[in-house]
Amino acid sequence: xxxxxxxxxxxxxxxxxxxxxxxxxxxxxxxxxxxxxxxxxxxxxxxxxxxxxxxxxxxxxxxxxxxxxxxxxxxxxxxxxxxxxxxxxxxxxxxxxxxxxxxxxxxxxxxxxxxxxxxxxxxxxxxxxxxxxxxxxxxxxxxxxxxxxxxxxxxxxxxxxxxxxxxxxxxxxxxxxxxxxxxxxxxxxxxxxxxxxxxxxxxxxxxxxxxxxxxxxxxxxxxxxxxxxxxxxxxxxxxxxxxxxxxxxxxxxxxxxxxxxxxxxxxxxxxxxxxxxxxxxxxxxxxxxxxxxxxxxxxxxxxxxxxxxxxxxxxxxxxx
Numbered sequence: 001x002x003x004x005x006x007x008x009x010x011x012x013x014x015x016x017x018x019x020x021x022x023x024x025x026x027x028x029x030x031x032x033x034x035x036x037x038x039x040x041x042x043x044x045x046x047x048x049x050x051x052x053x054x055x056x057x058x059x060x061x062x063x064x065x066x067x068x069x070x071x072x073x074x075x076x077x078x079x080x081x082x083x084x085x086x087x088x089x090x091x092x093x094x095x096x097x098x099x100x101x102x103x104x105x106x107x108x109x110x111x112x113x114x115x116x117x118x119x120x121x122x123x124x125x126x127x128x129x130x131x132x133x134x135x136x137x138x139x140x141x142x143x144x145x146x147x148x149x150x151x152x153x154x155x156x157x158x159x160x161x162x163x164x165x166x167x168x169x170x171x172x173x174x175x176x177x178x179x180x181x182x183x184x185x186x187x188x189x190x191x192x193x194x195x196x197x198x199x200x201x202x203x204x205x206x207x208x209x210x211x212x213x214x215x216x217x218x219x220x221x222x223x224x225x226x227x228x229x230x231x232x233x234x235x236x237x238x239x240x241x242x243x244x245x246x247x248x249x250x251x252x253x254x255x256x257x258x259x260x261x262x263x264x265x266x267x268x269x270x271x272x273x274x275x276x277x278x279x280x281x282x283x284x285x286x287x288x289x290x291x292x293x294x295x296x297x298x299x300x301x302x303x304x305x306x307x308x309x310x311x312x313x314x315x316x317x318x319x320x
Contacts, residue, residue, distance in 0.1 A: 009100075010064050013072040016098040017053070017061070020085050024048035036215060038222055038231055043084055057084045072099035086210045104207055107136050107285060117141050117286055120278050124288050129307065130271075131290035137213055138168040138201055141286065146307055150291070151257070153178045167217070168289075172197060173224040182257050185268065189256035192245040195230055199243070202236045204285075254294045269298035 006014050025048045046052060054061045057080050063069050072078070078099045082092040093103035108116055117133065121142050124131050130147035132140050148158065157178045171179045172194050184190050208214045221227050240246065255271045276288035293299040 005067055006065060007067055007070045009071050010069060012098040013095070014061075014065055016094055017081065017085075018050075020087070020091060020095070021048050021050065021053065024085060036219060038218055038228065039209065039215075046084070048085075053081070053084065057081055072101075075099075075101050088210050089207055092207060105284070107208075113286070116278050120286050120288060123276070124290075127288075127290055129274075129290050129292060131288055132168075133286055133288055134168055136205065136208070136285040137217055140166050140168055140171070147291075149305055150307065151179055151182050169197065169201060169217075169221055169227075170224065173221065173227045175225060183255075185266070186256045188245075191230075192243075193255050194226075195234055195243055195245045196240055198230055199234050199236065199240045202234065206236070255291070267301060269301045270294035271298065 024046075028048065043056065046056075050061065050065075058073065058077060060069055060073070064072075073081075075096070078095050078101060079092070082095050085091070085095075087095065089104060089106060093106070096103045113135070117135075120133055124133055124142055124144060127144065128146065130150045131144050132147055133142040134140055143158070148155070161177060165174065165177065171177050172183060172190075174180060175184075183193070205211075205214060218231070222231070234243070255273060256268055257271060270293070271291040272294040274290040274292055276290065277284065278286055293302045
């Protein structure tokens with residue numbers, strides 16, 4: 001009886017899977033596998049063996065290795081195998097291409113990111129409303145004068161923020177940074193905004209959880225007040241409208257903040273975020289996040305401190 005070999009159309013896929021299994025085994029020998037406490041794990045402890053892979057995620061892998069399967073699995077199965085293997089985006093794409101499936105579009109880095117940031121910054125500098133630019137890791141690359149004026153933050157205060165702390169998530173959770181006092185005035189509104197921001201970050205980076213930058217960033221943020229509690233209780237398997245923080249607040253996406261009016265008194269206003277992407281119908285990072293006044297009072301406040309609101313605001317209706 002002749003030796004059974006893998007079908008030619010499956011050879012690359014089998015080789016890629018086995019290489020990744022071997023890599024995980026070698027990594028575990030060097031450092032015992034411990035998933036970060038903040039990271040959700042539906043798989044439990046793993047030994048990264050063929051048998052475990054077949055039992056937990058892809059029972060046909062043995063038959064594929066024996067030559068009985070003539071084509072690689074479909075995209076959903078490949079993505080589940082990648083989840084089991086804790087794949088980075090590069091590893092996930094190697095699996096997809098080995099299965100003759102189009103890869104996930106890689107996010108911009110290096111020179112291409114620098115060029116895009118220059119283009120997006122040129123657009124943001126033309127805006128007459130408060131705006132900032134964030135990348136996939138939600139690092140802030142640009143904050144315009146209107147945003148500083150609205151938050152009553154001086155250029156000296158801005159310059160005092162360490163570059164590694166200039167991240168949208170940290171600005172929202174770190175009481176030592178200048179934007180936090182303005183945002184926390186209405187705690188109910190802050191909770192909704194903070195949770196929706198975390199939800200957006202998680203959704204935007206579902207396939208990046210094993211990227212080194214992602215793990216380093218979240219590990220660092222875990223030490224901030226309230227961050228861990230909110231991180232652990234946000235469920236991206238449900239729409240954000242099901243989150244407890246949405247109750248008794250306007251159904252539209254709004255943010256409440258405090259600014260200092262012309263009489264040097266604190267004043268609450270509601271803002272409506274506006275996201276602008278870099279390309280034509282290419283909703284990827286970097287992105288501009290701008291803010292419009294969300295009600296008549298906020299529109300008047302914009303005018304009072306010399307900001308423009310781009311037309312009349314919509315009226316906010318509280319949830320019944």
